[in-house]
Amino acid sequence: MAYGSGGADSYRSAGRFGWWCRDTIATMSASYYASIADIANRLRTLRDEAAKMSATADSPDGLVRATVNARGELLELELDERIYRTADSVALAATINATIQSAATLLEADLAVRSGELFPEESA
Structure with missing residues (x-):
């Protein structure tokens, strides 16, 4: 009997396929949400670290020294x-x-270096 012709085997096959689809989608969804949660955690880490970062530069003649934070503000x-x-x-x-x-x-x-450390798959 051909699939979909209304026989009992057809309904059992369709039922198994339906369960397989639901299980597969549930597994994929759980994996997707775990991945999103991981990315969110890494972004929070990067944000927290960036908030504490600063950099200092000297002018070539040595007369000026400037320190800025990650927001570009002069500290x-x-x-x-x-x-x-x-x-x-x-x-x-x-x-x-x-x-x-x-x-x-x-x-x-x-920041680019630190971002590459936290997200190595995106920086490759």
């Missing part, structure tokens, strides 16, 4: 007293901005 700015020997405020502002950007770039690289 500390140190200016060497030698900056007062020249009155070029435009150059000083450019040096300060470049030093802050360098610190942010260093921190971004640190």
Whole structure:
């Protein structure tokens, strides 16, 4: 008798197939949700670690030192007293901005490394 022709074997086969489908979907769903929970935990870990991270950079001339956090906020700015020997405020502002950007770039690289450690399958 062909499948679907209404015989008793057909109903038993369809029933087994239905149970197999439900079991397979349940297994896949459980695996999927476990994977999502794992990713969420790793993201929380990365967020918590990033909140504690900072990076410091020095200007090439050593007159400016800037420290930033993971949000790009300036935490500390140190200016060497030698900056007062020249009155070029435009150059000083450019040096300060470049030093802050360098610190942010260093921190971004640190975060990328840590992200790669937490999510190695995504960084390959």
